[in-house]
Amino acid sequence: MHTSCIIKHFENYSPLTERDRTLLASLEKSPRAYARNSVLWEQGEPSRHFYTVSKGWAYTYRNMHDGTRQVLDIYVPGDIVGLREFAFSHRITGLALLSDAELCAFPKTRLTDVFSQSLLLCNIFFMIAARDQAILLERLVNLGRRSAREKVAHFLVEIAERLKKTDVDTSGNLRLPLPQVLLADALGLSVVHINRTLKELKNDNLLLPTNGGVELLNIKALEEVAGFDPGYLEENIDDMLDHAREAQLRIDAAFTNADDNSEE
Amino acid sequence: MHTSCIIKHFENYSPLTERDRTLLASLEKSPRAYARNSVLWEQGEPSRHFYTVSKGWAYTYRNMHDGTRQVLDIYVPGDIVGLREFAFSHRITGLALLSDAELCAFPKTRLTDVFSQSLLLCNIFFMIAARDQAILLERLVNLGRRSAREKVAHFLVEIAERLKKTDVDTSGNLRLPLPQVLLADALGLSVVHINRTLKELKNDNLLLPTNGGVELLNIKALEEVAGFDPGYLEENIDDMLDHAREAQLRIDAAFTNADDNSEE
DNA sequence: CGCCGCGTTGAAGAAAATCAAAGCACGTGG
DNA sequence: CCACGTGCTTTGATTTTCTTCAACGCGGCG
Missing domain, CATH: 2.60.120.10 (Jelly Rolls)
Structure with missing residues (x-):
């Protein structure tokens, strides 16, 4: 299949039946x-x-x-x-x-x-919703209490981090298709200011603004700049899912028993 | 009970069994x-x-x-x-x-x-999670693209709006127990600036800073200032819940049938 | 009384916005 | 192949918004 x-x-969350x-x-x-x-x-x-x-x-x-x-x-x-x-x-x-x-x-x-x-899928969907909230939360912190430089670094690093969990190879330089207007509108800054901030980060060899995007040159160092703590992207859910799987088994068993009985 | x-x-979402x-x-x-x-x-x-x-x-x-x-x-x-x-x-x-x-x-x-x-409760929990996200989202817009004056007005009005859905009487003046440090830390501003902004809004007779809180004098006018659009607090979910209730009935029926059969 | 938490005020400085004008890459059509 | 337009980026000068610093006020409470 x-x-x-x-x-x-x-x-990523759990093996599936x-x-x-x-x-x-x-x-x-x-x-x-x-x-x-x-x-x-x-x-x-x-x-x-x-x-x-x-x-x-x-x-x-x-x-x-x-x-x-x-x-x-x-x-x-x-x-x-x-x-x-x-x-x-x-x-x-x-x-x-x-x-x-x-x-x-x-x-x-x-x-x-x-x-x-499927109770398991139901739980995973709920976890995804929770994760989405955690991401919004972190973006909120970003907008509320960080400087432009930190904002840009944090935003870029978060996306790089999220890409790691998909099929993308993040070992080399990573090009993100994010034009500067988008960064501005995402971070609540003006395009002009985004531009200057990118120039600064470029001078520090952390990234390279390309046409219509940004190439990350040194993710580790960017995380440093951002004060990035990946905790909010690292779910830890095995207990919860074990519980869900057990409950699912109980449900299935109840159904099967009922069916078995009815077929006797 | x-x-x-x-x-x-x-x-608020649905009648419950x-x-x-x-x-x-x-x-x-x-x-x-x-x-x-x-x-x-x-x-x-x-x-x-x-x-x-x-x-x-x-x-x-x-x-x-x-x-x-x-x-x-x-x-x-x-x-x-x-x-x-x-x-x-x-x-x-x-x-x-x-x-x-x-x-x-x-x-x-x-x-x-x-x-x-309960499939119905499951759906309602999911809706609450969705609503929580919508609130975070609106807060994000608030922090990203509004002036201090708008931020304060929007934040206060949102909370007033949310209180309306509980038992609280919002017809008269409404006192919110929000000290100025909290407003500052919620809106990503300094306490000093919050203070000045509140003074401004007080001069316009929109609210009254009391000790350790804020009293809203004119919610309508505050909504005006904030450009408040309550859409993100007004769930519309009847279709979804009808669907969930029907699914629940089907499940119950399946169980009951199975049980009935097994008891024959 | 004297302390503490919270609110208020003024002055100075920093961060970011705005305004205005070019520059540069890329595609399109002559 | 070059001229031209368009979308995105870059830069400088100026202005606004908000922060920081520092001090003071003021009500409550042991």
Whole structure:
């Protein structure tokens, strides 16, 4: 069976049964290609689907009344987009692409089906939601209490760290397709200031601004600059998942017993 | 049956069956009182429990290496604290109290049990997690792209809005127990600047800084100042919950059928 | 009384925004 | 192959916003 991107992502958390894998794969059935800079939706539109990212980079944003915007989150392959709109009938942020990309849509109600069929997947989804929150939290700390230099370093390092968990090779230099406007809008700074900050970091041989992106030259040193503590990306969940698997077994057993009895 | 705080909170989302109510009530069994300024935990400590807030105000924070801190979230009665640590073995933020308060601890694994026993509650928990994310998101926008004046107004108005959904009467003036240091650390500003901004808003008759708190005089006008759009607090979830209830019925039916058959 | 936590005020300085103008890479069409 | 436009980046000069430092006020409480 083809190991889809989302399955790989989930198997970071826990080994899956064949049933779980099939169930998950059903969320990544009809990948569709989109071009760089496509806008998949704008804030305010009805939100009936989640998306899984199988190729490329995306970001969510919020347009402000005064014409500025705030970029809220970056998505790389394996990520799930739109989970936070589970409770909302309309998009609370827009979604656009940083590169050519491939995404799969699936209806929100599908998620409830998955919950009802696999307690383990249900728990993993909850963990992903928790992790998403941890990332937002860290971004909040970043915006609230760090200097421009630290902000930039931290933001870049976090993304590099997240890429490590996917298929990407981060041993050499790592090129991130993040234009300077995006950094500005993500970090709440002006483009001009981002530019100057990048120049500074470039002079220190930490990175290299390329056209339409940034190349990281020394991730270790950048982590130093950022005061980066990867704790918020390192889930530790074995206890929880053991518990979930046991509960799943009990459920299955209950069903099987009932069935067995009924077939006697 | 005594209607606990968390049940009231959940019934904002959906009517509950008696079974669901019992299940939920089990999460609010042993309320314990804590004094103002108590620290319930520090970042880095092991995290084995969630807490439900039944009385009083709490907040999470992160201490920075340079001695500053970032306040991340405010909790009022009915809220659940620690959901975002579902995926983490250790606390990623500290928790402290703004007022005398009453909270109930329950082990994280208890949540998985609830998931396994009620699909509806599972969905509602997921919605609460989504809503928590939406709140963090809005706070991010606040820190990234708004002036000090807007930040303060938006922060205060959001909390007022959230209080409306609990038992609190927000028709008259509303006193929030938020000292100026807390506002500063929540909004990424200095205490001095918070002070000046509050003075400004006071001159405009929008609020009144009292000792250790802020009294809101004109919420409508404050919303104006903040450019407040309550969309991110207004879940619309009936479709989703209908779907969950139907799925729950199917599961129950399957069990009952199996049982019936086995008893024939 | 005297101390402590919190709020208030003024003056000076730093960080980042804004304004305005070029520069540079890349693709497109003549 | 070159001219041209467009999107992104770069730079300098100026202004704004917010911070820092330092001091003082003020109510509560042992």
